[in-house]
Amino acid sequence: MPRGLGTTYKARNQPAGCYEHSYASREDEPAASRIGALSTSATSIEWTDATWTPLTGCTKISPGCQHCYAERMAKRLQAMGNPNYANGFKLTLHEHMLDVPLRWRKPRSVFVNSMSDLFHKDVPEEYVQRVFDVMRRAS
Ligand code: SF4
Secondary structure, three states, X not given: OOOOOOOOOOOOOOOOOOOOOOOOOHHHOOOHHHHOOOOEEEOOOOOOOEEEOOEEEOOOOOHHHOOOHHHHHHHHXXXXXXXXXXXXXXXXXXXXXXXXXXXXXXXXXXXXXXXEOOOOOOOOHHHHHHHHHHHHHHO
């Protein structure tokens, strides 16, 4: 089932779940410094230039979520006091992040929502539309 939005990062022997955030094992997980988890940032991930995280957190729904890097990173960032991760891995919308791509001056390839699932059942459709509207306006 395709879940999430953005670039896929398919792991070996990937069980059901979302390809964006889970890995077959911890060894498949990108190094924390490569994830660009601070909501919006330049990144050293080779297949993207930046990440944009208008929401964080998710719900584990299948065995494919067992090695979810987003959960691990969210807990790490919460412990570090990052305000966007005050709720840890609980689904949280960050309205203050919505317009960030509209302030970028140079084009870039963006990993949208690297720390959550935009199509999580508890994300209001109106919010999903706002995210897509920003993508459209930033294109
Ligand atoms: S918990 Fe959510 S973000 Fe993590 S692998 Fe599962 S569906 Fe993806």
